[in-house]
Amino acid sequence: xxxxxxxxxxxxxxxxxxxxxxxxxxxxxxxxxxxxxxxxxxxxxxxxxxxxxxxxxxxxxxxxxxxxxxxxxxxxxxxxxxxxxxxxxxxxxxxxxxxxxxxxxxxxxxxxxxxxxxxxxxxxxxxxxxxxxxxxxxxxxxxxxxxxxxxxxxxxxxxxxxxxxxxxxxxxxxxxxxxxxxxxxxxxxxxxxxxxxxxxxxxxxxxxxxxxxxxxxxxxxxxxxxxxxxxxxxxxxxxxxxxxxxxxxxxxxxxxxxxxxxxxxxxxxxxxxxxxxxxxxxxxxxxxxxxxxxxxxxxxxxxxxxxxxxxx
Numbered sequence: 579x580x581x582x583x584x585x586x587x588x589x590x591x592x593x594x595x596x597x598x599x600x601x602x603x604x605x606x607x608x609x610x611x612x613x614x615x616x617x618x619x620x621x622x623x624x625x626x627x628x629x630x631x632x633x634x635x636x637x638x639x640x641x642x643x644x645x646x647x648x649x650x651x652x653x654x655x656x657x658x659x660x661x662x663x664x665x666x667x668x669x670x671x672x673x674x675x676x677x678x679x680x681x682x683x684x685x686x687x688x689x690x691x692x693x694x695x696x697x698x699x700x701x702x703x704x705x706x707x708x709x710x711x712x713x714x715x716x717x718x719x720x721x722x723x724x725x726x727x728x729x730x731x732x733x734x735x736x737x738x739x740x741x742x743x744x745x746x747x748x749x750x751x752x753x754x755x756x757x758x759x760x761x762x763x764x765x766x767x768x769x770x771x772x773x774x775x776x777x778x779x780x781x782x783x784x785x786x787x788x789x790x791x792x793x794x795x796x797x798x799x800x801x802x803x804x805x806x807x808x809x810x811x812x813x814x815x816x817x818x819x820x821x822x823x824x825x826x827x828x829x830x831x832x833x834x835x836x837x838x839x840x841x842x843x844x845x846x847x848x849x850x851x852x853x854x855x856x857x858x859x860x861x862x863x864x865x866x867x868x869x870x871x872x873x874x875x876x877x878x879x880x881x882x883x884x885x886x887x888x889x890x
Contacts, residue, residue: 710837
């Protein structure tokens with residue numbers, strides 16, 4: 579398959595592109611501000627906000643699949659610049675969905691569990707979203723724009739952990755690198771989520787596309803835990819001092835953007851279609867540890883910088 583991956587310099591995009599390349603696909607990774615240097619896939623530079631940029635990318639690469647990972651994902655940045663968040667997270671997905679429908683590529687658009695307010699948990703695809711932040715609202719608007727433009731598109735709500743090119747894009751990296759340095763950190767005891775290792779997410783995406791799925795799916799771990807417990811589990815697996823993680827309530831942290839407290843997710847729809855359960859946290863933590871031991875973070879870090887091929 580020819581696969582176009584947007585947001586290839588980020589946590590999700592970089593790992594999706596690498597995993598797709600490892601499976602033998604022809605991969606084009608789109609970056610914007612962050613230069614990438616890799617022999618694993620073709621790097622293209624493009625600003626998806628520019629008029630015609632998306633259409634030019636599709637015309638040049640002629641992908642079978644487009645996996646749209648690019649987003650303004652920092653919640654505080656979205657609060658401070660809601661107009662930019664709306665353009666990137668809401669308008670671009672709609673334009674991309676329409677272009678894919680016209681050009682014949684299958685689109686998988688990545689969304690988030692943050693579209694829910696976290697008041698009840700156990701959310702299914704039919705539950706009514708209630709975003710609490712600019713980020714969450716713009717991502718929900720992006721989902722709706724994709725549906726309006728392309729009814730055959732696939733929308734995957736996710737929550738991720740893993741290694742990123744910058745080393746700063748996931749909660750797992752935050753805990754791991756601070757604990758390795760002997761730095762004290764805080765973990766929310768009252769915020770629950772169901773994160774998947776980003777490398778596993780990539781392969782679930784491929785399976786969904788191979789099966790020709792369309793519509794909305796929850797792509798989350800079968801095991802949910804608090805963010806404090808998440809940090810403790812990482813500390814214990816890496817032989818680090820879990821006592822450096824102070825349990826704290828999210829209400830006491832002073833965050834600008836509101837966080838939903840209970841984002842436990844029901845993945846019955848996807849696991850039924852795929853014919854197998856989604857991964858639990860424990861085996862994913864083992865793979866996360868193995869990737870660290872194998873030098874995978876260094877491989878990702880080495881992608882930053884260097885020459886690029888430019889989309890035109």
